[in-house]
Amino acid sequence: MKKLILTTAALALSAGMAMADTVRMGTEGAYPPYNFLNDKGEVDGFERELGDELCKRAGLTCEWVTNEWDSIIPNLVSGNYDTIIAGMSITAERDEVIDFTQNYTQPDPSAYLALSKDADIMGGVVAAQTNTIQAAFIAESGATLVEFATPEETIAAVRNGEADAVLADDAYLRPIADENADLMMLDKQELIGGGVGMGLRESDAELKGKFDAAIQSMKDDGSLNALLAKWEIGPGF
Known part of the structure; x- marks a missing residue:
């Protein structure tokens, strides 16, 4: 699914998030059913539900931040938020600049x-x-x-x-x-892309591990497939 082709390189922060008490979840808020703003102006959609559940399973307190798509990777790298959860397809080019969790959707046609x-x-x-x-x-x-x-x-x-x-x-x-x-x-x-995952700074390996484990637990107990079906997103796992 989405999707950034970088035209300029960005260097990851050396310090990383250092496992702050609150994890800031960055999304676009303009790509339903993955993410959008509801009538109250709040982040909603598949990724809002998914992200909240992942934070719960990982034992993290999370807050949601919106950012325009064009600058969503540079602003992750510069520290404006700690993750990207915005329908972003895992690609080799992006992986040169940021890190990804395992995918939480299959490639969507x-x-x-x-x-x-x-x-x-x-x-x-x-x-x-x-x-x-x-x-x-x-x-x-x-x-x-x-x-x-x-x-x-x-x-x-x-x-x-x-x-x-x-x-x-x-x-x-x-x-x-x-x-x-x-x-x-x-x-x-x-059929393009390698499925959708969460983007993180390359220095935040501990945070990546927590979200990887949480995603895997949702795959294992079937709750991720149920959420994908609810929002009518692609095939399950």
């Missing part, structure tokens, strides 16, 4: 959303959120890539004719298609 079934996704213009695995895929596919800072802008680009289609996680696009008669899912899907 990426899908196309368009105004018509005959949209040209091979040689036309395809939108994606900037710095995502979908953007990198389009750039190498032969189609013309147009990037936007937020997922909402990619949908608007299809509607206003700037793009023939948008490529994003199926779990994000399908509810939009279901709720909007002018938009439709195309039959073609792309």
